[in-house]
Amino acid sequence: MSADDPNALIPTSQLRARYGGVSHMWVERRLKDDPAFPRPLYIAKRRFWRLGELAAWERSVAARRQPIAA
Secondary structure, X not given: OOOOOOOOEEEHHXXXXXXXXXXXHHHHHHHHHOOOOOOOXXXXXXXXXXXXXXXXXXXXXXXHOOOOOO
């Protein structure tokens, strides 16, 4: 699968790198506190994330941002 494929799966290490090298705890907090954050798929006890779901979450976060007043 290519990186442009929304069904492509990435492991948690790549998810953390995607968001600037965030900690394991950052991921756990998103899962606990943000119901809109994508849920992982488990394959052989490892977590994987769909790129399309992550991109959709990123767009929703960006849409919620308020414009900065000049």
